[in-house]
Amino acid sequence: MHLRKKGISIAAVAAWCVLQACSSEERLPAKVTFTEHVAPVLYSNCAVCHRPNGGAHFNLITYQDAKKYATGMAYVTKARIMPPWPADPHYTEFVGQRVMSERDIQILDKWVKDGLEEGPANKMPVLPDFPNGSTVGIPDLRIPVKPYFLPANSSDKFLLVKVPFELPEDKYVSLVEFVAGNTNVVHHVNGDMVKYDFDKKKDVYAGEQILDMVEDSTIKQAYEKLGLPNDDGSYPVLQKSVVNYLPGVFGQKYPEGIGGYVLPRKGAFLLNDLHYGFTRDSAVWDSSYINIFYSPVPPKRPVQEFQLGTLGVAPVEPDLILQPNTTKKVSSRFTIANDISVLTVNPHMHLLGKSFKAYALKPDGDTIRLISIPNWDFNWQYFYTFKKMVKIPKGSTIVAEGYYDNTRHNLNNPFSPPRLVKDQNGSMRATDEMFQFIVTYLPYQPGDENISLELNKK
Ligand code: HEC
Structure with a gap:
């Protein structure tokens, strides 16, 4: 305040704070x-x-x-x-x-x-003891992902990977953690769990384990090559978003009673897009694996999810057809029928995405903020966990909005000159587009909004 009296402008005050200090905590060393x-x-x-x-x-x-x-x-x-x-x-x-x-x-x-x-x-401070092999602790079970070879100077790869397993019995699990073998090349993973009825699938190991998504166009063909269907051709249960990974992300455990899974005797993890970054002058092998942490109790409140947009419960409007040299705003809206407690949100777009925003409109007209990404970054697509669960009352409409730039001004545009890019039924190729908003939640119980999810704060 006394600065203003001396006739110094707001901008000068801001500069003052940078150069000197506004309060003792912010004071910079000489x-x-x-x-x-x-x-x-x-x-x-x-x-x-x-x-x-x-x-x-x-x-x-x-x-x-x-x-x-x-x-x-x-x-x-x-x-x-x-x-x-x-x-x-x-x-x-x-x-x-x-x-x-x-x-x-x-x-x-x-x-x-x-x-x-x-x-x-x-x-000089001591370097923190960064975890190796797990960000959580000692796992009860470790399931290897088939090792993958990347030659020198290879470009980005997006793989669909099956990680099959067979156990002596069903197991309760609190956390499934993906651990990157070679963190110089493993960029991200988004994985579901395939759960077989024991009698419906003879050999969970049959079929390919790794497919390159650029080569395999339709999801159905890819699933067949991976040998995912039951022996009679029907499809087993798929539990979504069981395991996710990005560099620097810690395994997210929830408070006891929330989340967890039943690991079936016969099953597989399906890594929807195991993204390997480009390699430099030497070839590398990656041997990643999945850590499983057992739980003594069955999942009481299993995490559920829905997704808006591409392949979701509500369509992208208008269509996600991005003509060359244009920008476009799209949205997806979904009205929920019951009260829910939101745990995490995950916005998803590819290279032409520029910004993303999601919120819920309550029946009384109030807005509940969910997430805003002012500068979309394809490389960092986190599952964002709220510090406390967010209650959204029934009758609310969840709105996700995305903005795309298919002009040459978008430095991430995979095509020069720009080309027609569209949603190809959820094709994960970075050169096709997607617009998705994934919400994981529990059916609301009174008190949920007070439960802290900051368990393994690091
Ligand atoms: C969650 C992981 C993560 C954290 C935390 C992180 N970085 Fe990075 N940083 C990366 C990755 C991945 C790259 C991409 C380059 C690469 O492949 O190594 C990068 C690139 C960079 C670059 C090069 C940018 C360019 O144009 O290539 C700089 C400089 C940098 N980081 C500085 C920092 C600093 C300073 C911090 C802390 C204040 C930080 N980073 C925190 C993962 C991280």
Whole structure:
């Protein structure tokens, strides 16, 4: 306030805060050094991915690492490109969100301006003990994904992968966790569980285990090649979104009594799009696996889900047909018949997506915010878990809105010049488009909105 009286403009006040300090917590050190100020920022915001086997291809751990990338770090953090968290934290907040404080961003910026000094060695913090092999603990069962070979200089791959299993008996499970073997190339996974009736399927291992989605066009053909149908040709039960992975994501356990699965004696995980990034000058093998954590109790409140948009309960309107050199806004609306408690949301678009927003309109006209992604980033499609379940009353309409850019101004456009791109019945090829909004939920019970989902806060 006293600044205003001296006739300093708002902009100048903001600049003042950057240069000096607005309150004691935000005060920046007179001289920023690596060991005292930068390393703590990197260890809490970046090193989970920027470390050996952490998912990013370079490390941000030592003074040498940080010095080499200093300007880039200052830029990507100010632009909020890194750490990757496309959801707008001012719209809604989620468990484990990777959002840097203004002060931390300024530390990286000021370090560049202060001349990249190393600082006293005895101030160097200890690198956190990042988990290996699991982000949760010691699993009860580990099921390997068929190893996959990527030659040198190969481009992105989107694979449909079957991970079959056979157990002595049905098992209650609290968590299914995907662990990337080679985190330099495994980018993301979105997996369901196929549950066979014991007598309807002789051999769960029959059929292919890995298909390249660029080569195999229709989903039905692909399912047949994978040997997914029962022996009589009918289809087994599919439980959706049982296992998901992106670099830096921790396995999400829910409070006891919520979630969990029954793992059937005969089954398979179906990794809908195991996305391998491109390789550089050397070939790599990936041996990923799936960790299973048993539970002593059956799932009391199994997680349910529905999806709006492509292949969902409500259509994309108007159609997702993106003419070259045009932009388009689409939406999908679905009115729910019962009260629900929302656990997670997952917006999904491909390369032409630019922004995404979802909310619920209550019968009384109020809006419940769900998620806003102002700058769509194909690479970071999280399942966002609310800090507390969000109650949506029956009769509410869930609205998802997406904006697409099929012009040459969209730097992610896979075609130059732009071509007609459309929804091909849920084809997962990055060059076809999709518009989906997946909601996982429980039927509402009183008190749900007070249950914290921040269990394994890291
Ligand atoms: C969730 C994982 C994750 C976190 C957390 C993360 N990064 Fe990254 N970062 C990546 C990935 C993946 C890339 C892509 C490049 C690659 O393949 O390694 C990347 C790329 C970068 C780049 C290069 C950008 C470019 O244009 O190529 C910089 C600089 C960077 N990160 C800095 C940071 C900093 C600084 C932090 C912390 C404040 C951070 N990152 C946090 C995963 C992460």
